[in-house]
Amino acid sequence: MSIRVVKEYERAVIFRLGRLLGAKGPGLFFIIPFIDSFVKVDLRIVTADVPEQRIITKDNVTVGVDAVVYYRVMDPIKAVTRIENYHYGVLMLAQTTLRDVIGQVDLDDLLTKRDEINKRLQDILDTLTDAWGIKVTAVTLKEVRLPENMLRAMAKQAEAERWRRARIIEAEAEKQAAELMAKAAEYYEKHPAALVLRELQTLIEVSKEKNLIVVTPRSSPIGEVLALAKAAAQSPPGQQAE
Structure with missing residues (x-):
């Protein structure tokens, strides 16, 4: 009855006739039966x-x-x-x-x-x-x-924020595209032949769709090129070589 043991992570706070003696442990310690009492305390987290x-x-x-x-x-x-x-x-x-x-x-x-x-x-x-x-x-x-109403409000706020970012990105893209198109227009104005080549490239891309009919005015540069090509195709063999 006088022998007590506490583990490594424990301590025993001993009282003798109600007065504090101190803490014992870990390991073996002795108490006086019916006179001493102790409280075991765990030191772990x-x-x-x-x-x-x-x-x-x-x-x-x-x-x-x-x-x-x-x-x-x-x-x-x-x-x-x-x-x-x-x-x-x-x-x-x-x-x-x-x-x-x-x-x-x-x-x-x-x-x-x-x-x-x-x-x-x-x-x-x-x-x-x-x-x-x-x-x-x-x-x-x-x-x-x-609360549920707060969750819905936060979801709407997040959705609105994403829409705002998407519109800003789209506007930035439009701005950059407009700046590039303005530079391209200035270049085409200085080099008309480049504009004709661009029109030809566009017609080639459109002609890939065989069920489409492309109509170009004869007064345009590309119309003049197509007219000359058609005339050359319909001329006699001798004139075609010339």
Whole structure:
């Protein structure tokens, strides 16, 4: 009855007739039966699941936020003597701190700056639990639940933003095409033969569709070229060679 053993990751806080003697472990230690009592404390990292909290953000949007808190006992004597149930205390403190911090940020910051919010929550909890001998190692937001009407509004906003980008890209393309066409027009004005060659190339591309009839005015340069070609084809053999 006087021999006790605690594991490597445990400590035993011993009381003798109600007075604190200290912490023992790991390994073997002795107590006086019926006079000494002890409380076993686990020093491993504990995962505390913070249930979903309905919170109103700074811009008056109701969201549901849940989180996970990772902590460990650094001083087993403080964890036993300073607070009745340190696990329950950390959990309740995490809930109230989560509500306070989320209530001070906008919805956009809540969705885009999670790392900063996690760090802020960890610093606040670590400071408050230091007197209990608790070290908060990390705080992570698990999920942010939004109302259905807010989800639809955000979807419409994202769709409108994509349409805006598409129109801007299309306008930029039209601008670049217009600048290139203006340069091409200046070049064709200085070199009329290039314009005729371009018209011939266009006719060649159109002629690939055999069910189309292309009509060109005779007064145009390409019309004159086609007329000369037709006349050459209908002339006598001697004149064709000439």
